[in-house]
Amino acid sequence: MTDFVPHPLLKNSHLMTILPTLFPRAGGKNHLTGGQSHFLEVEDGSSVLVHVHLQDDHQDSPTLLIVHGLEGSAESSHVLGLGRKAFDKGMNVVRMNLRNCGGTLHLSKTLYNASMSADVISVVRQVRELFGIGDVYLAGFSLGGNIVLKAAGELGDGAVGFLAGVCAISPSIDLQASVVSLGKGLNRIYEIHFLRGLTDKIRRKSLLFPERFDVGKLKLVKTIKDFDNLYTAPDGGFGTADNYYARASSINFINKIRVPTLVITAKDDPIVPFESFLSDKLKSPFVTLLVTETGGHGGFLGNREEGSGAGTTDAFWAEHRVVSFCLSNKKSG
Secondary structure, eight states, X not given: OOOOOBOTTOOSHHHHHHGGGXXXXXXXXXXXXXXXXXXXXXXXTEEEEEEEEOOTTGGGSOEEEEEOOTTOOTTSHHHHHHHHHHHHTTOEXXXXXXXXXXXXXXXXXXXXXXXXXXXXXXXXXXHHHHHOOOOEEEEEXXXXXXXXXXXXXXXXXXXXXXXXXXXXXXXXXXXXXXXHXXXXXXXXXXXXXXXXXXXXXXXXXXXXXTTTOOGGGGGGOXXXXXXXXXXXXXXXXXXXXXXXXXXXXXXXXXXGOOSOEEEEEETTOSSSOGXXXXXXXXXXXXXXXXXXXXXXXXXXXXXXXXXXXXXXXXXXXXXXXHHHHHHHHHHHO
């Protein structure tokens, strides 16, 4: 059980998923200002754009690296909202764009996918070296949540001393299950939304790298799985969508995690089936699972506001839980 009580107007899972993006977060529209932008090479020929916000005593402050979800960016409202809360509570903040996101189509010949945990690990190494920071926590939303969990699991014992902890909000830990869910009933509205962004990226990527991306195949794309079969999986070296889902799903890596980890999900999530979280693969002394009855997908807008630490408040419950988890782990560590 959790202390989450949903906003009285958002008890429907779809309303809770969609409308919170329109609600103001702590700090208003200017969630974070004054950050540094850096292009970091994560693989030969591929770079990502990160935005870094440092405390005055940044070398002695914990750092939160935040990864967005499918077709989002470092400018997504939940990334900015969580970043503001973490910064106001004394953490350094790194907002990471996945490949091609945040206006960076030209920085990589490849697409991004749910398996790119190596990119996150590379960014952690580079920001630690660039800024001399110590404790680094990862946080991810949806697809980004899957990626950060996979990163920690892949590192295993190697994460100890490298990562201080991991947090995932509405993570798509079983990609096959999420893709199936997207094709059901009203959930198709999310699939259509994602497909618009994904197919538009292919059109724009084809102008930059015409030899790699065949826009003619787009006429065959009706579902996310179609897109993954025709584009994501071949581009990432997985061959088929089914193989991609099996190899990229963090549910197969979570039991290898060896650092404190928080996973937040809702039973009524329309995109990530709750059944995925009942697997024995999630049973670990390192993993804390917070489950709410309602909350939608990444929504979690509550009925009461909490302070962000700098005189501002909002009711985005899950974002507050992430910051509290990181800081309580720091104090006990």
